[in-house]
Amino acid sequence: MYTRKRDAIDRNLIAALEEDARISTSELARKLGVARSTVNERIARLEREGVIMGYSAIVRPELDIQExxxxxxxxxxxxxxxxxxxxxxxxxxxxxxxxxxxxxxxxxxxxxxxxxxxxxxxxxxxxxxxxxxxxxxxVLASKFARNAMISATRMAPRLQLVS
Structure with a gap:
């Protein structure tokens, strides 16, 4: 299957979806400066080409368990x-x-x-x-991660001791 070279719109669309897969097409269109129909067409093409393989929920880890x-x-x-x-x-x-x-x-x-x-x-x-x-x-510590799942884990609220 032929896959065309990704342009800036494709790359920015993929990055936005990796950050938040539930973002609306209207919001994506606004962020990218393109029409909603363009966003829908691009997403459909990227799915057909196998670039976007699916969407998933990122579940907050249990705060009392240190993985x-x-x-x-x-x-x-x-x-x-x-x-x-x-x-x-x-x-x-x-x-x-x-x-x-x-x-x-x-x-x-x-x-x-x-x-x-x-x-x-x-x-x-x-x-x-x-x-x-x-x-x-x-792994001792995660310094930064571009992967949404790891980023969400790092943003999870920390337990605080109350005296």
Missing amino acids: TRTLLFITCNRAHCSRIVSALESYPEIQECVTVSGNYNLMCTVRTPCSEDLDALVEEVAVIPGIMTVDTMI
């Missing part, structure tokens, strides 16, 4: 890579799995409620046939 975010770096037998990815997809804690260059074959982004859950996950992943090594890096 552990981790990167898993996996070395595996390439002959088993697709089967391994399918197995990894069954773990709800694994948010994303990408192939990478360098010393590893796969990198997974993981979110667990606590480090004990992370430890259990790593033990389970490590014994998947074809996986040779699993290295972990725990």
Whole structure:
């Protein structure tokens, strides 16, 4: 399927939708300085081309739970890579799995409620046939994020102690 080069309107439209997928077409048109019909046509085309793959709700995390975010770096037998990815997809804690260059074959982004859950996950992943090594890096802090889901998490109200 042919996908045309995205112009400034497409890029700004995508950025606005990533920031707030519920924004009205009227508001988008006002922000972009174009007609509502242009916004509707652009959104429909971007959906057809697979650029916009869907819309989702961003749910505020429970304020009393401190999630552990981790990167898993996996070395595996390439002959088993697709089967391994399918197995990894069954773990709800694994948010994303990408192939990478360098010393590893796969990198997974993981979110667990606590480090004990992370430890259990790593033990389970490590014994998947074809996986040779699993290295972990725990995320210490998020400095900034362009991803709407992560940004919304950072904007969640903080618990305050009342004395």
